[in-house]
Amino acid sequence: MTPGADWERRHAEAPDLGAPAAVLTENLHLAPRQGRVLDLACGRGANALVLAERGLEVHAWDRSETALERLQQAAAGWRIRTQCRDVIEQPPAAEAFDLILVAHFLHRPLFPALRAALRPGGLLFYQTFDQHRLTGRGPSNPEFRLRDNELLTLCQGLAIRHYREEAAVGDTAAGRRDLAMIIAQRPPTEPG
Ligand SMILES: C[S@@+](CC[C@H](N)C(=O)[O-])C[C@H]1O[C@@H](n2cnc3c(N)ncnc32)[C@H](O)[C@@H]1O
DSSP, X not given: OOTTHXXXXXXXXXXXXXXXXXXXXXXXXXXXSSSEEEEETOTTOHHHHHHHHTTOEEEEEESOHHHHHHHHHHTTTSOEEEEEOOTTTSOOOTTOEEEEEEESOOOGGGHHHHHHHEEEEEEEEEEEEBSOOSSSOSOSXXXXXXXXXXXXXXTTTSEEEEEEEOTTOSOTTSSOOSEEEEEEEOOSSOOO
């Protein structure tokens, strides 16, 4: 199978855009009201739509043409600048975005580029699967799941504004399980 073929099929068969990420919907008040934002590895773009509805200039990148077509069909009325792009080979340029959102995609070497792609004061919203597998959701390959508190390490150099990772503590039938989420901010001015 060619890389990404599985995602083309999954995006084609999905009944709808899916749900936007909790890190975004539960913390939308932290997002700016204007600016240029990126939904990276956007899939069918449920998060891009939430950001567009907030009035932001939304760029949505994924390497799946099918996913981007589904997004454009659903986005009727909203301008979303989709781009079919391999985000590992072509990461975002330095200081290009006021907010970058990444949901359910993990490529660890990309973090320095994500940090650099934020404008001063810009925010990274990131959510993906952890190691616990309490819900059955997410990738089976453990390399594509975060280790304990790993998002905190990956976001070093940014100021942490929100973090949630419940692991297997307490009543595991409640809460947001199998996920870690972070909102981290590039300092408004870099130290001298
Ligand atoms: C689990 S989906 C997540 C989609 C969306 N962010 C969400 O949370 O609904 C992972 C997405 O990453 C995309 N993807 C995987 N590798 C990629 C790459 N190297 N460049 C761009 N997109 C990639 C896939 O096409 C797929 O749409």
